Amino acid sequence: MSENRLTTATGSPVADNQNSQTAGYQGPILMQDVHLIEKLAAFNRERIPERVVHAKGAGAFGYFEVTHDVSEFTRAKFLSTVGKRTPVLIRFSTVAGEKGSADTERDPRGFAIKFYTEEGNYDLVGNNTPVFFIRDPLKFPDFIHSQKRHPVTNCKNPDAIWDFWSLSPESIHQVTILFSNRGTPRTYRHMHGYGSHTFQWVNEAGQGVWVKYHIRTEQGIENWRRHEAVQLAGEDPDYSTRDLFESIQRKEYPEWSVWVQIIPFDEARNYRFDVFDVTQTISQKDYPLIPVGRIVLNRNPDNYFAQIEQAAFSPANVVPGITFSPDKMLQGRLFAYADAHRYRLGINHTQLPVNRPLSPVTNYQRDGAMRVDGNGGDSVYYEPNSFHGPKQDPAASEPGLSLQGLSGSYAYPQNQFYTQAGDLYRLLPESEKTDLIDNIAASLGQAQKNIQLRQIGHFYKADQEYGQRIAEALHLAEAAPTDLQD
Known part of the structure; x- marks a missing residue:
């Protein structure tokens, strides 16, 4: 066998390293794509103990308040009533740098929100950009590798960075954003946030729509120019971290308004761009922003490690009325994020105070490293059972998607890069x-x-x-x- 042939960890040849296997062209990713699962799982275990990506971050607590009625679109209880408030935690971060890197480096900024709702934790894990560099999770480990340090010199490698982008033309939209001044936001308070992916909202009648999230800063957009960001990286590499903490200490509470774009299913099928392609945006002229609420951060963490470093976000954490789409990158993240936390923090990371939901947790999960609650006591520990243990709730199910097509690896059209x-x-x-x-x-x-x-x-x-x-x-x-x- 040729030494240049790409293989799995067990030596099997890889047929396609660019496109995940899906159920038809726009169908969700298949669990049988063992190369994707192995690749993401191995990638998540490359670093200990800091995050592989988004290692440098800052965060604060506050609340989300509903300002407009969106109950016609979703049955999520935390969105059900105008004036209703839900506690939140937001973690901001740079993406590629290590934990000691500078806050002002040219990089997308993570914008992860944890809503502590009465139906469980809902995590909206996005960035300060509406798009991303790639649109298939199979390419994600390679993309991040290209942004990391050279294995011999241990220095950043412009050849690797631009080689990957130049061989992945779908990245050009995000590259243009990154190298504009939006790539160096002045502070975490002075940038927008985006869910980036297309998600699904479902109302009480079981009717679904596609939704895109926009979280818009009320402080106004402010960015550094390149020479300013470089200078500040040397003078105060923790500038944005310090700014967020001190602004809340001064009671100058940062605020964002929350908006969505709503796209009906039937219109999405024939839209001029693929609504499940995270390298593309959906025009606000076609689907205007609809106001939903506001987020205010008004409390700093009591301990950074306990409440920010140990915070675990995953787009797989949803509540009834909010669910997923066939977006390939989203589908890959549903596995990869939770798996990263299981590795970095342990199987019982959801019991840590910062990750613990406000709603009761009733299940049959037992044991495991760092179990910090009563481990179920003497309650029944299997299901089904005859001892009145927790049972499934069919009312929590969401309507399925109609899928068709042969399973396989499907490439995107080549004419929508530019x-x-x-x-x-x-x-x-x-x-x-x-x-x-x-x-x-x-x-x-x-x-x-x-x-x-x-x-x-x-x-x-x-x-x-x-x-x-x-x-x-x-x-x-x-x-x-x-x-x-x-």
Whole structure:
């Protein structure tokens, strides 16, 4: 067997390392995709004890308050009544850096919200960007590897970073956002948050709609320019962490408004972009934002390790009235996040005070490392049983999705990589276009020339001027666009 053949850990050849197996083109991911499961499970176990991603973070407690009636769309009780308040914890973070990295590095920012509802914990685990670099979880370990340190030099590796992006053209939308000034937000208080994925809301009648979350800062958007962010990384690498803590100490409580886009099932089928593709956005002109509520952070943690470092978020944590979509990245995260916590914090991590739900927990899970409650006492420990133990509740089920197609690995269409990236570039004011070009050139210029040429070809495809200006900034303007698009 060729040494260049990709295999599983047990030596079996891998047929497709770019596309997860799904039930039809838009169907959910199949558990039989053992390569995906093995790849994600191995990735989650690469670091101890800090998080593999989102290692550097800050957080605070507060509340979510319903300001508008959305009961026609969802039966989630915490969204049922205008004026109703639910306790929340938000953890903000950088993504690629280690626990000691600088808060102002160019990086997406994690924006994870835990709602302590009467029906259990609901986690909305998003970022400060509405899209992501990739759209299939099979590529996630490779993507993060490309952002980490070189295994020989232990330094960041621009060749790896840009090589991966240039060979994954679906990343160009997020790359454009990242290298705009939005890639270096001034503070955690001065940025929006997004659920990024498409989720499903279900109402009392069992009717579902697709939903996208937008959490908009009331402090206003503020960003650093590149030289400012670099300077501050040296002067005060904990700037955003300190700012969040001190603003709450001053009782200048940060606030966000919560909005959603609602997309009917039948309209989603024929929408001009795939609504389950996390590299794409859904136009607010087509589906305007609908107000839902507001979030206020008004309490700092009493102990960082106990309440922030040990906080565990997973998009698998939902409540009745909110469920999932066939978004491949979301489907992969449903496994990967909970699995990461089982490894990092242990099988009983949900018993830690910061992760413990306010609602009663009644199940048959017993034993395991670090069990901190009564371990069920002398209650019945199996099901079904004749001793009045907890029983399933059919009312909690959500309607299923209609699926069709053959199982297999399905690639996305190749013609939707560039449209939204180009649209975003053209929307930027001239000063921000200039900063974007400067930021990209400063980073891409450190990569090998063949990687630069490949990546510039993607920028040209998004927008002719976009590609041309980057080529000029890298002194590659003599190359024709057709030569750069191989």
